[in-house]
Amino acid sequence: NSRDSQHSMEAAKRAAAVLAVQTEVNSGMCVGIGSGSTIVPAVEELGRLVKAGDLTGIRCVPSSFQAQELILKNGLSLSSLDQTPSLDLALDGADEVDPNFHLIKGGGGCLLLEKIVIDAAARVAILCDYRKRSPVLGTFFPRVPIEIVPVARVPVARRLATIVERLAAVPPEIAATRVHLRMATAKAGPCVTDEGNLLFDVEFGPIANPVELERELLYLPGVVNVGLFCHRCDAVYYGEADGTTTVARKLQ
Numbered sequence: 001n002s003r004d005s006q007h008s009m010e011a012a013k014r015a016a017a018v019l020a021v022q023t024e025v026n027s028g029m030c031v032g033i034g035s036g037s038t039i040v041p042a043v044e045e046l047g048r049l050v051k052a053g054d055l056t057g058i059r060c061v062p063s064s065f066q067a068q069e070l071i072l073k074n075g076l077s078l079s080s081l082d083q084t085p086s087l088d089l090a091l092d093g094a095d096e097v098d099p100n101f102h103l104i105k106g107g108g109g110c111l112l113l114e115k116i117v118i119d120a121a122a123r124v125a126i127l128c129d130y131r132k133r134s135p136v137l138g139t140f141f142p143r144v145p146i147e148i149v150p151v152a153r154v155p156v157a158r159r160l161a162t163i164v165e166r167l168a169a170v171p172p173e174i175a176a177t178r179v180h181l182r183m184a185t186a187k188a189g190p191c192v193t194d195e196g197n198l199l200f201d202v203e204f205g206p207i208a209n210p211v212e213l214e215r216e217l218l219y220l221p222g223v224v225n226v227g228l229f230c231h232r233c234d235a236v237y238y239g240e241a242d243g244t245t246t247v248a249r250k251l252q
Helices: 002-024 039-051 065-073 111-120 150-168 172-176 210-218
Strands: 030-033 059-062 089-092 124-129 143-148 179-181 198-203 223-226 235-239 245-249
Touching: 002 039, 002 089, 002 124, 002 235, 002 245, 030 039, 030 065, 030 111, 039 065, 039 089, 059 065, 059 111, 089 111, 111 143, 111 223, 143 150, 150 172, 150 179, 150 198, 150 210, 210 223
Parallel strands: 030 059, 030 089, 089 124, 124 235
Antiparallel strands: 143 198, 143 223, 179 198, 235 245
């Protein structure tokens, strides 16, 4: 039943998170902490190892309000990019992962700081469940989050619709309906990011060349960041349906 499958999914995420922390984290490291459901058990495991004395000298840099709260709640040492601009490792989740280790992230709306923290890290490990494994980005997570400055909302929406029209081979009137301004759930009006920006969720269809699309989108004036994370991941820890963990490591 659905409750059992939900329980086994949580168990799978926890197993992947625990293995990732035990494999990737060494004493003395500065660790970037991302956001998402799989990061919660990872930070709990990190806190447990520090409390037990198995890890020492760990400093954590959050990439969201949620991550900061998690770090403090688990008794870990909080740092910032001002204090530790070079990180040894970043632990984060993903909404979709392709065979080339390119990612879609930003479902939780923290993509800007997540990308900054990931970029500061010497190594990046992604923790997620098997449902995030995809043959082509845009297959299972159809909307790419794009963070924009509020004043650019209308011109950027028009530019994005033109790109959708080209990539998805749909007429302009259909393309325009595939650019969604993300709305807030507990307040009237749009979702506002931690940095005071707005978010579009855009349906490009299956993304044949995510590297090229990321570059094209970042080039648009008014776009602050894009939820395509290409060439930024070294290992993925997948929690499988049976509770085991599959580790995919990028060949350097």
